[in-house]
Amino acid sequence: xxxxxxxxxxxxxxxxxxxxxxxxxxxxxxxxxxxxxxxxxxxxxxxxxxxxxxxxxxxxxxxxxxxxxxxxxxxxxxxxxxxxxxxxxxxxxxxxxxxxxxxxxxxxxxxxxxxxxxxxxxxxxxxxxxxxxxxxxxxxxxxxxxxxxxxxxxxxxxxxxxxxxxxxxxxxxxxxxxxxxxxxxxxxxxxxxxxxxxxxxxxxxxxxxxxxxxxxxxxxxxxxxxxxxxxxxxxxxxxxxxxxxxxxxxxxxxxxxxxxxxxxxxxxxxxxxx
Amino acid sequence: xxxxxxxxxxxxxxxxxxxxxxxxxxxxxxxxxxxxxxxxxxxxxxxxxxxxxxxxxxxxxxxxxxxxxxxxxxxxxxxxxxxxxxxxxxxxxxxxxxxxxxxxxxxxxxxxxxxxxxxxxxxxxxxxxxxxxxxxxxxxxxxxxxxxxxxxxxxxxxxxxxxxxxxxxxxxxxxxxxxxxxxxxxxxxxxxxxxxxxxxxxxxxxxxxxxxxxxxxxxxxxxxxxxxxxxxxxxxxxxxxxxxxxxxxxxxxxxxxxxxxxxxxxxxxxxxxxxxxxxxxxxxxxxxxxxxxxxxxxxxxxxxxxxxxxxxxxxxxxxxxxxxxxxxxxxxxxxxxxxxxxxxxxxxxxxxxxxxxxxxxxxxxxxxxxxxxxxxxxxxxxxxxxxxxxxxxxxxxxxxxxxxxxxxxxxxxxxxxxxxxxxxxxxxxxxx
Numbered sequence: 001x002x003x004x005x006x007x008x009x010x011x012x013x014x015x016x017x018x019x020x021x022x023x024x025x026x027x028x029x030x031x032x033x034x035x036x037x038x039x040x041x042x043x044x045x046x047x048x049x050x051x052x053x054x055x056x057x058x059x060x061x062x063x064x065x066x067x068x069x070x071x072x073x074x075x076x077x078x079x080x081x082x083x084x085x086x087x088x089x090x091x092x093x094x095x096x097x098x099x100x101x102x103x104x105x106x107x108x109x110x111x112x113x114x115x116x117x118x119x120x121x122x123x124x125x126x127x128x129x130x131x132x133x134x135x136x137x138x139x140x141x142x143x144x145x146x147x148x149x150x151x152x153x154x155x156x157x158x159x160x161x162x163x164x165x166x167x168x169x170x171x172x173x174x175x176x177x178x179x180x181x182x183x184x185x186x187x188x189x190x191x192x193x194x195x196x197x198x199x200x201x202x203x204x205x206x207x208x209x210x211x212x213x214x215x216x217x218x219x220x221x222x223x224x225x226x227x228x229x230x231x232x233x234x235x236x237x238x239x240x241x242x243x244x245x246x247x248x249x250x251x252x253x254x255x256x257x258x259x260x261x262x263x264x265x266x267x268x269x270x271x272x273x274x
Numbered sequence: 275x276x277x278x279x280x281x282x283x284x285x286x287x288x289x290x291x292x293x294x295x296x297x298x299x300x301x302x303x304x305x306x307x308x309x310x311x312x313x314x315x316x317x318x319x320x321x322x323x324x325x326x327x328x329x330x331x332x333x334x335x336x337x338x339x340x341x342x343x344x345x346x347x348x349x350x351x352x353x354x355x356x357x358x359x360x361x362x363x364x365x366x367x368x369x370x371x372x373x374x375x376x377x378x379x380x381x382x383x384x385x386x387x388x389x390x391x392x393x394x395x396x397x398x399x400x401x402x403x404x405x406x407x408x409x410x411x412x413x414x415x416x417x418x419x420x421x422x423x424x425x426x427x428x429x430x431x432x433x434x435x436x437x438x439x440x441x442x443x444x445x446x447x448x449x450x451x452x453x454x455x456x457x458x459x460x461x462x463x464x465x466x467x468x469x470x471x472x473x474x475x476x477x478x479x480x481x482x483x484x485x486x487x488x489x490x491x492x493x494x495x496x497x498x499x500x501x502x503x504x505x506x507x508x509x510x511x512x513x514x515x516x517x518x519x520x521x522x523x524x525x526x527x528x529x530x531x532x533x534x535x536x537x538x539x540x541x542x543x544x545x546x547x548x549x550x551x552x553x554x555x556x557x558x559x560x561x562x563x564x565x566x567x568x569x570x571x572x573x574x575x576x577x578x579x580x581x582x583x584x585x586x587x588x589x590x591x592x593x594x595x596x597x598x599x600x601x602x603x604x605x606x607x608x609x610x611x612x613x614x615x616x617x618x619x620x621x622x623x624x625x626x627x628x629x630x631x632x633x634x635x636x637x638x639x640x641x642x643x644x645x646x647x648x649x650x651x652x653x654x655x656x657x658x659x660x661x662x663x664x665x666x667x668x669x670x671x672x673x674x675x676x677x678x679x680x681x682x683x684x685x686x687x688x689x690x691x692x693x694x695x696x697x698x699x700x701x702x703x704x705x706x
Contacts, residue, residue, distance in 0.1 A: 247535025
């Protein structure tokens, strides 16, 4: 029976790891109608995956020019954009507050503040230490501006949806899918097979050539969707690259330690019948 | 602390002085030389693994508590801040969250080990009961901790679980309000959950002390369940079991590290990345995986109160197990029939976990269709009935199979001593 239990232990560990690896895929949303979710090969997947910096940079542009008219990034500050592992990290500026890109992006937003002299409320250009500002003054205003729907915060949106990056990407590109006859749309609702129930309050946000990329990449709907998803994936898990790099060292260290301990064990128990 | 004669000899003047006043070094030395059965296998390393995990949870937890804000408006954001801005917060936070899952994984292996080798039988009843108590408080701690990030699952999980108390006859509603500190899960609830979540791990640590004390008082059980008789049957805890436990701990840490670094969210739920919203119920409220079997038992009966009693019963039955199992033989190694029922029990525990994760009305498998009220309905087994079958076996195992089997089963011949068993095993080529 000892051997049996040992096999069970090993088998159990293998099953556990395998299950975890497939879980992310298994959890991928199904969608309605005939729409088939496209599983993209994301640059940040896998044990050594990192964010595609160019895509994430373009993704920020899409966020700024398109998404930001309704969606906030409330858990992010501008300085995060220049952190290590972030889309605009520059090794010449280890302090992201000095990073010229970050400073420019921050200054591009208008931040509500209080005049220190008079106490009047004023608007000033953002600085890297500022958080991304709210788009609407309150929830009621957000709903009123969007036909009753509340545009969700996008800071952790990729982590907050089953299917993760694939879900967000497909949601953005699936507006063209053919609507099944049994789904009735009231004004202000659009058909999107990726949403539960197939209905969404967000009008199709992307159209070809909606933004003009500085690097000359053709701005197709698919390209913009993939880019902004890359950016939002970073926003959801900004320390992914550090984590994987540390993880590799940790796994290596533990493996070597395990080997050493195995031989210590063999040595200590050498003359012991057990 | 332990029953074995102390071999510690203080060598230096300060240690001699201390030994006469507080023999704490002696206690440590006796602990390290504690005579352990020589035939303990890897299933016996989980006690050490659990101690390591408790220490890890307490250390990471204290650091998190320094940065976490237990307020409904700030809790979710403070967790985000920990993950984004606090130095090494990106490591500490998933270590704590994944650590909870690892803790339950290890405790389940540890408990199944105890079940298989009859570690709950005389004279280890109190040792076992303290263990059950630790498990119970672990469940409370895990539940309270899951509320703290204040995501959708945190909030709705807390709402559902505290709702159970509302089903208690007569005093239910007042009891529920007393627990929540109000009419619904809100700031008062979050605050007290945080306070209790910080307290309970130290209660667990105290109970672990009692658990180890009881263990060393009665001596460790072992895979053949024969009490050690001579010195030859035992080995000093150090270096033999420190090195073996150490190896097992590192292997376990590899699995732990895999999740922390590469799949930190695999054991959680995506909805918990959405901030709690009292006005929006998630489509499926599912507890953490380690509660799923009990969740399935809860939902196996249509009546809420009956479900709660059944779920409580599933845990209480563990406390009285030492008096339910009538067999004098400890280890299932010598109980060929009980062994089969044990593995069926393990199987049904997994089935219960599966049922807990699925929607009760969904079908496990279908065999054709049938007309019900003018509609075609699939025929077959749904998850409600599967969980009923599994729940029935869960209770039958403890309340009928183990009591009866002890009286009718004919156990195999047992070796006279651990030493004999070790040499006998060698002769058959089954090492370890």
